[in-house]
Amino acid sequence: MENLLRVELDIYALLLVAVMMISLSRRPLREGPPLERYFFLIAGSIAFILVLDALSWALDGIPESGARFALHLTNTLYYMLYLVPLVIFTLFIDHISRQGTFPGGGMLHALALVIIVLFAAAAFTSPWTEAFYDLDATNHYVRGRLFNALVTASFLIGFIPECILFARRRNMPKRIFRLLALYPIPILIGGLFQFYREGSAMLWPAATVSLLLVHITIQQRSLNIDAISGLYNQAAFMEMLQNWAANSLNSGNAGNSGNSDNFGAILFDIDNFKRINFDSGYEKGNEVLLATGYAIKSVLGPRDIAARVGADEFIVLSPAGAPALEDLESQILAQVREIVIAGIDQEFTVSSAHAVFDQSTHPSLDSFLQTLDSLLYKKKESLKNVPLQPELPLS
Structure with missing residues (x-):
């Protein structure tokens, strides 16, 4: 009877995962944004584990030799996949918490693969080594010699995405940060409950609740993204700008002599954008x-x-001083000059200006943004525009 209740709990959790996956399956997976692909990998692995967990409880204690073989196979696959959702969630957090490149990104993916392969190999040998599990003479599941090590490793791996999240918390709206910060709580509660009360089945149904938080996060984040440029929209940018300014002001009030909370901004404006729309059409304007x-x-x-803050205006926030900010501006302009769009005959240009936020000269965010606007206007007036000569075909 108890095993039947555990199976039913897994089935209900599996149905919830299915509903979440269906709600995001609007297009082929390969064509979706990376965040959705990460979600499907997490959800798919959790769903597979829930199926294996349900089968394990259904087969537990059945004495037939065929059931024993099936139970060995089920538990082996279960533990081979045990860490997969946590590892993929770490990659998900790394991706959602940044817009730009991360020098260690490739290493992070390689490390994730190594962890999965090592633990999968240990799980594969469990029927002979009793590493993660064993079956007694009555064909009941028994925890293996390294089970505690597996649980400890899962908690440590689950802590990594939280470290990444808190380190980059300024790079996302507060609502997104709060939702993701709550992710490990259901898993932690379910994992501790299952660890201290052997025979319970709370871990993976609890992981389904955490998956629901990821699902809500993806839906919420879509409200913060500009549909045309793929960057943050103006509302999200203003919220994050306020967070950056508050951190900078708090740091200054605390007497922090370091520059870790200083930041600057670069404002870009595509010149004669209305004429591009008029001469080449709005679709070509969207491609620009x-x-x-x-x-x-x-x-x-x-x-x-980075965010799109106007019809043809973009802005970048960076925790950098004036020299580094100017260098970043030059790099972006150089990259912009590499764009090419078929069907646009006229030459068009982009203007830019940068400024470092300084609470002594910028008593408010409005004054800081007005400074950027003024600098950009002066550049446009002096005709110091940068040619936009794309080589990135979008047609």
């Missing part, structure tokens, strides 16, 4: 915006953020 957003994003570092 998409290409510009792509060019900006390709140069950003892991702590930089």
Whole structure:
């Protein structure tokens, strides 16, 4: 009777995972954004584990030799996949918490693969080594010699994405940060309950609740993204700008002599954008915006953020001083010059200006943004525009 209740709990959790996956399956997986692909990998692995967990409880204690073989196979596959959702969630957090490139991104993916392979290999040998589990003479499941090590490793791996999340918390709206910060709590509660009360089945149903938080996060984040450029929209940018300014002001009030909370901004404006729309059509204008957003994003570092804040205006926030900010501006402009869009005959240009936020000269965010606007206006007036000569075909 108890095993039947555990199976039913897994089935209900599996149905919830199915509903979440169906709600995001609007297009082929390969064509979806990376965040959705990560979600499907997490959800798919949790769903597979829930099926294996349900089968394990259904087969537990059945004395037939065929059931024993099936139970060995089920538990082996279960433990081979045990860490997969946690590892993929770490990659998900790394991706959602940054817009720009991360020098250690490739290493993070390689490390994730190594962890999965090592634990999968240990699980594969469990029927002979009794590493993670064993079956007694009555064909009942028994925890293996390294079970505690597996649980400890899972808690440590689950702590990694939280470290990444808190380190980059300024790079996302507060609502997104709060939802993701709650992710490990259901898993932690379910894992501790299952660890201290052997025979319970709370871990993976609890993981389904955590998956629901990821699902809500993806839905919420879509409200913060500009549909054309793929960068943050103006509302999200203003919220994050306020967070950056508050951190900078708090740091200054605390007497922090370091520059870790200082930041600057770069404002970009595509010149004669209305004429591009009028002469070449709005679809070509959208391609210009998409290409510009792509060019900006390709140069950003892991702590930089970018947004489209007007019809033809883009802004970048970076925790950098004046020299580094100017260098980032030059890199973005160089990348923008590599864009090419078929069907646009006239030459068009982009203007830019940068400024470092200084609480002594910028008593408010409005004054800081007005300074950027003024600098950009002066550049446009002096005709010091940068040619936009794309080589990134979008047609």
